[in-house]
Amino acid sequence: MNVTKYEQETIILFNEQEAAATIYTYNTGLRRTLISLCESHPAQVRQTEDNGIGALTFELPKKWVKVSPPRALSEAQKKVLEDMNRKNRERRQK
Template identity: 75%
Template sequence: MGLTKYEQETIILYNEKEATASVYTHNTGLQNTLRGLCESHPAQVRQTDNNRHGGLSFELPKKWIKITPPRVLSEAQKKVLEEMNRKNQQRRQ
């Protein structure tokens, strides 16, 4: 029997003493990102567990854990981006 969407968690744990964080996740996109980091940065990132129900655990430097709020654009910036998008769409046609 599989886990419900509610039970498919992502948990990030770290403490103030150690330099590493532990990430447990069922999120496929995050798993793929972390697997890629295991390959590109094997000295810093490693997979530590596979629970056989879709959850994977990884260990990585805790300074890599970031919380980033969404970017807030001014009206002028929005207009510039809209114009760039319009030009790109015209160029593709």
């Protein structure tokens, strides 16, 4: 069964009473991260389901679920990063 990109959802569920959150996802990077957490923190994170067509479901502490905006860089920080990138490109070209 083929699942369209639109249907490949990530759903994060939790309620105010329980301490656990459930994450259902098709996202490869997130699945990889959650599988790694299952291995490194088996008491807190566990895979609960595999739908057989690409999605996995995990349970973890809801305190671990975070939403954070991207870091805002100052002009000085941007300049330092640009210089580092330029030096790395020059070094690779040698």
